[in-house]
Amino acid sequence: MGPVRLEAITWDRLGELLADRLAELKPADGGPWPRVAFDGAPAARPGDLAERVAQALRVRGRPSLVVGTEGFLRPASLRLEYGRRDVESYYNGWFDTGALWREVFGPLEPGGTGRVLPDLWDPATDRATRSPHVQLPPGGLLLLHGPLLLRHWFPFDLTVHVLLSPGALRRRTPDADHWTLPAFERYLAEVDPAGTADVLVRADDPRHPAWNG
Secondary structure: OOOOOOEEOOHHHHHHHHHHHHHOOOOOOOOOOOEEEEEOOHHHOHHHHHHHHHHHHHHOOOOEEEEEHHHHEOOHHHHOOOOOOOHHHHHHOOEOHHHHHHHHHHHHOOOOOOEEOOOOEEOOOOEEOOOOOEEOOOOOEEEEEEOOHHHOOOOOOEEEEEEOOHHHHHHHOOHHHHHHHHHHHHHHHHHOHHHHOOEEEEOOOOOOOEEOO
């Protein structure tokens, strides 16, 4: 990634400016539901930013649905088939991308129902969540957050990447999860999320983010 000019901003202001941008977002496929990615390692907490933006959208009269990929983990028997710390499995097999296509993106295609399943699997109980579908009205936005999102060809209309430097990622990742760090190194090398995302947010210091505007 080449040098990117970033400017300091507060989280509150960032949420407001992103909501302003998303309020005018039109789906590339001509459908009624814009789809937005909030990509980042768990330590970067992209879900917090997605929730902040959703709140700002509500003030603007725009409905949205925040969905986290942690609700679409595959069952432990598949996820942990090669052990609890297998990096290849984490990178390629932990998240049920098929279910995300079927239950989240499929209903939001042109002519779709708009009925989205907000989660499918509870990793704590290793059982289906049995959550009811949520009806997203026309014009409502999908705000999907999670790690490694930009490598799956999901049909996002705008992508936000919350970046941590390697040092910050290591510091802010719990010791028990340090085994996942090589997966994010691979993601950086293969996908370059900071260079390909529409919006880049740097969050090395969680109190003082910066973004590319």
